[in-house]
Amino acid sequence: MPYYIGDVIKDPKKLIARTPEKFEETGIKVRLNTHVEGIEADRGEILLTGGERLSYDVLVMGTGAEATLPDIPGTMQDGIFTLKNLRDGINIRKYIKENDCRKAVIVGAGFIAMEMSEALRNLDLETSIVYRGELPVKKWDPVFSGMVLEELTKNGVSFIAHNSPVAVEKGSDARLCLITDKGRIETDIIIFALGVKPNTRLAREAGLTTGKSGAIEVDPSQHTSREEIFAVGDCCESYNRVSKKWVYIPLGDMANKQGRVAGRNIAGYPLVFPGVVGAQSFKIFDLEVAMTGLDEKMAEQSGYSPAGNVIWGSPVARSMNIGQKLGLKLIADRGSGKLLGAQAVGQSGAVSRINVLSACLWSGIGLDEIGYMDLAYSPYFSGAWDMIHTAAQILEKKL
């Protein structure tokens, strides 16, 4: 009988369909509040807290990732959070309500920080983002990061640049005080959004190979370095079809896909995970922010000779005159003319363009074809020349 070991959260809003009872109906035994202390791979056993052992023929590692806390004093106090899973979200909301929080600080400026800033503003908290760099979401081109900054400011989020956290202390006006290298920020709650690292202790202790990224090495069937042990999701690497490298890119949609691939292989219906191109998106207030593929730096590191160009236009035909501005950046290889990556930011139409360009990256086609690709034109949805066409044609001339 297969076991599922781990947490199952009964969400008050029933966001999660699979309760323990539902699992068990399908013949899967669920062990909640159970911790795995170690894997004895040569014996095919896992060791639970308290000494119990379970034997296995096949083992799936879905140990995920952990949000990182900075190595500074004071982070173990109440009111300090990271956000990785649903329970974290529930706990943050509960803490804000129970402690009548008025001020919030988010440390970090990636897309978890962005999404949290909107959530906190929606709860009417005075919200600040503290970041060591100049602009938020640094994976995007500075012109796009600048648009994100503008959107934050417009919606009452303070962006405190060039500040690195040094310590957390008790506050005087508020519950806590974040000490940075530049000053002191009083706040009732602090959310560290500094990224995640894969949970690989069990894997490493069991002798499984980890990659350069630090995550568990897998093959396209999700096998680890041991045939009978699979790894999926935020604890393992994924193959990037554009950089042709195994990378660590922990995102929920890939975890879903890898889980299904492992399941199929275990059940005897072979399937390979065809890899990723790095498509990702988030919404920040009224802005869609999306990217796919590689930026210039990643492209260079992957042996390409990249060129990039940003264009501005309208997500719909200009005759519709909805007054929205969409920015689209393409990155391509000078040698082959192939698309390597794309970024888009705007009130609408950014994600849809990035998804089309992700499909183009998937197949590895060049700017020459993208510039003349057949897309479903109607003035409500694009110009007769979509911004994708224009961007591809302009960049092609620059290669």
Place this chain on the structure above:
Amino acid sequence: MPYYIGDVIKDPKKLIARTPEKFEETGIKVRLNTHVEGIEADRGEILLTGGERLSYDVLVMGTGAEATLPDIPGTMQDGIFTLKNLRDGINIRKYIKENDCRKAVIVGAGFIAMEMSEALRNLDLETSIVYRGELPVKKWDPVFSGMVLEELTKNGVSFIAHNSPVAVEKGSDARLCLITDKGRIETDIIIFALGVKPNTRLAREAGLTTGKSGAIEVDPSQHTSREEIFAVGDCCESYNRVSKKWVYIPLGDMANKQGRVAGRNIAGYPLVFPGVVGAQSFKIFDLEVAMTGLDEKMAEQSGYSPAGNVIWGSPVARSMNIGQKLGLKLIADRGSGKLLGAQAVGQSGAVSRINVLSACLWSGIGLDEIGYMDLAYSPYFSGAWDMIHTAAQILEKKL
């Protein structure tokens, strides 16, 4: 010196950027209100009304298409229109205003009919669509046509099915009366939206080859059967990459692309038009309606063994609960597993899916890859499994 011969409409709203003056600034001589009576291809001359001749080294045919009127009595009266170009639109609006029209009838149920019905309702006209078939937009699956019908009805457009026009007479309550094989419909204005046919008289008389579709045959560089004569847009055929056939698919975005391809080739910068996949879309009130590639019937005619399946879901993550329903149909080949076509209808997210699937069709990839393709996931824009993934996986099982 190059000549442009044809109409240039000075639109009151300046939708058209190229006025005759702008043309001439670029060194192109514009001849308005000038009709070409014939092409003497062997002499490299065109013959204008009145007997003037112009010689050419290179000639571009952009003769477009003509909206068809049915061969019934009474269609030459005032108040009867077709809609092909901007001037038609301006004339229709003017006629409605000057004659204080209250009732409108549209004959036909393709996407021009759909768009016109919305425009007429926006002008507060009592609007009916008269159609010989059962459901509107018959290129789409009946479940989707049914959704379109529901949207028409919800917005006060009457859909009069199974009626074919027989004659137009003077009306008694209203200005006109459309006589059908089933009855009489009083109306102030009638718009025939029965499709277009390519304007090929000049081409045929000049000895240029036309294809099975009736439109001018071209090669991928837009040459006609004579090297020095090019044809572009609604008067010529396009290569469909999915059916691998030359087809007649008169759409504005393709005309733009073909025009640029011909221009590049004439100017000595060779370029081929890479073909179409049949992507198209329209908006009808609050509904996005889109398709790409082939339907089952076209697929069979192209030698495939197609299977299709419709799924229903949400354009965004279910946890966002926006209450919108999106239908997505995929059609694939049983033999190869390749995607052949797709259709989508919903309040949002239909066109964006169809564009991604157009990019998939462009490269000719299979359902196996589409089911696991990397798209930019965020709950605001899709589930962790996008409907594209789900639709591909379900159809793959059915092949």
